[in-house]
Amino acid sequence: MPNISQKGQNMPQSPIRKLVPYAEAAIREGRTIYQLNIGQPDIKTPQGALDAIKNNSIEVLSYSHSAGFLSYREKLAEYYKKHDIPVSSDDIIITTGGSEALNFTMGSITDPGDEIIIPEPFYANYNAFAETSGVNIVPIQASFEDNFALPPISEFENLITDRTKAILLCNPGNPTGYLYTKDEIQQIADLALKHDIFVVADEVYREFAYDGVTHHSIMSIAGLEEHAIMVDSVSKRYSMCGARIGCLVSKNKEVTAAAMKFAQARLSPPTFAQIASEAALDTPQEYFDDVNKEYTLRRNILIEGLEKIKGVKVAKPKGAFYCIAELPVENAEDFAKWLLENFQHNNETVMVAPAAGFYSTPNTGLNQVRIAYVLKRENLERSIAILEEALKKYNK
Known part of the structure; x- marks a missing residue:
C-alpha cells in the first residue's frame, strides 16, 4: 500500500486530546469524568454574541x-x-x-x-x-x-x-x-x-x-x-x-x-x-470583572487543594486558567490512562493532560500534568478529592 508522508508520521498527537478514547470508554461504562484536561470554559458566552446569530x-x-x-x-x-x-x-x-x-x-x-x-x-x-x-x-x-x-x-x-x-x-x-x-x-x-x-x-x-x-x-x-x-x-x-x-x-x-x-x-x-x-466586542467590562473573580476563586481552590495532597507540587499561576502540577508518579501519562481505565471513586474519576507533550525536549515533564480550572467550584473540590484518593491507590 502507499506510504503516508514523513511529515504525517512526525506530527505529534495532542496531549490534551490523545486520551479521549479512554475517556469515551469510561463514559460508556457509566462513570462520571471531571475533565481537567482541556481549556473549555463553562462560563456563559455573552448573550449579545448568541443573539447576533439567532436574530440574523x-x-x-x-x-x-x-x-x-x-x-x-x-x-x-x-x-x-x-x-x-x-x-x-x-x-x-x-x-x-x-x-x-x-x-x-x-x-x-x-x-x-x-x-x-x-x-x-x-x-x-x-x-x-x-x-x-x-x-x-x-x-x-x-x-x-x-x-x-x-x-x-x-x-x-x-x-x-x-x-x-x-x-x-x-x-x-x-x-x-x-x-x-x-x-x-x-x-x-x-x-x-x-x-x-x-x-x-x-x-x-x-x-x-x-x-x-x-x-x-x-x-x-x-x-x-x-x-x-x-x-x-x-x-x-x-x-x-x-x-x-x-x-x-x-x-x-x-x-x-x-x-x-x-x-x-x-x-x-x-x-x-x-x-x-x-x-x-460590545460585552460590558462587568462581564470580565465577574469572570476574573470566578477564575481567581477557582484557582485558589485548586492550588490550595493540590498543595494539601502528599507529594504534589504546584506552580501558582498569575493568569489564564491552567497550572502545572508535579505528581508523585514516574510517568504522568500512564497515571492519566489508569485514571480513566482502572480507577473510580464513587463511580467518578478525573481526566488530566500529561505535561510531557507541552515540552519539545524529550523525556521532560514526565511526572507533570496540566490542570485546567474551568469547572465549577464544587466540581473542582470533588476533583481534588478524587485525585488524592487516586494517587494513594496508584502508589500502592
Whole structure:
C-alpha cells in the first residue's frame, strides 16, 4: 500500500486530546469524568454574541473578505486601543482561530529549517504548527521552582543562530499560567531589536490576569513595530471556543502582505462566527470583572487543594486558567490512562493532560500534568478529592 508522508508520521498527537478514547470508554461504562484536561470554559458566552446569530436575517451565507469583515476589524482595532495596543484595521487579519493565525505567522516569516526559540513548557500545538511549516523549535526551559518565569535573557541569546527567525511567547502562558512582567517583555523586545528577529506573542488569555497584575502586550512596546506579531482569539475571552475566530496583528506591512496570501488561499474566515465575534466586542467590562473573580476563586481552590495532597507540587499561576502540577508518579501519562481505565471513586474519576507533550525536549515533564480550572467550584473540590484518593491507590 502507499506510504503516508514523513511529515504525517512526525506530527505529534495532542496531549490534551490523545486520551479521549479512554475517556469515551469510561463514559460508556457509566462513570462520571471531571475533565481537567482541556481549556473549555463553562462560563456563559455573552448573550449579545448568541443573539447576533439567532436574530440574523442573512439569506445567502456568502464569503467574507479574506482578511475578515472590515466592520469587525475596525471595531477590533478600537478594542485594542483601549488596551494600549495602537493598531488600525489594516494591521489585522481575521483567522479561523488563533491556530490559523499561528500557522499564517510561521508560513510568513520562516522557511523550512529556520528556527523559533520558545520557552518551555508551551502550548502543545506549537509543535504541530512547527512540523507543518518545517520549522525547528529551539526550546529554552523555564523553571518550575520559579513559577516558569522568563529564563535569563543570556540563555536566549546563546541560542540565536543565523537560522533564528523569532522568539515565541505565550502571555499569559498555556500551560503554566505565568504572566510576563513589563521588564521581561522589554528584555525580549531589546534582544529582538539587537538581532533583528521577530517576536511572536500569543495573547489569547489577555483578559485573564489575577492578583492586581497587569498584562503587557508586545504590541505596546515602542520601537518594536516592525518586529512584533500578535496572535489573538475570541475562544477564551468570550467563552466562544467553537466560533474558531482569531486574528493575526502586526504593523509590519510585509508580514501582513505575506499573511494575506495565506488568507486568500483559504478564502475567508467563517461568516456567522465573525458576526458573533463582532457583537461580542460590545460585552460590558462587568462581564470580565465577574469572570476574573470566578477564575481567581477557582484557582485558589485548586492550588490550595493540590498543595494539601502528599507529594504534589504546584506552580501558582498569575493568569489564564491552567497550572502545572508535579505528581508523585514516574510517568504522568500512564497515571492519566489508569485514571480513566482502572480507577473510580464513587463511580467518578478525573481526566488530566500529561505535561510531557507541552515540552519539545524529550523525556521532560514526565511526572507533570496540566490542570485546567474551568469547572465549577464544587466540581473542582470533588476533583481534588478524587485525585488524592487516586494517587494513594496508584502508589500502592
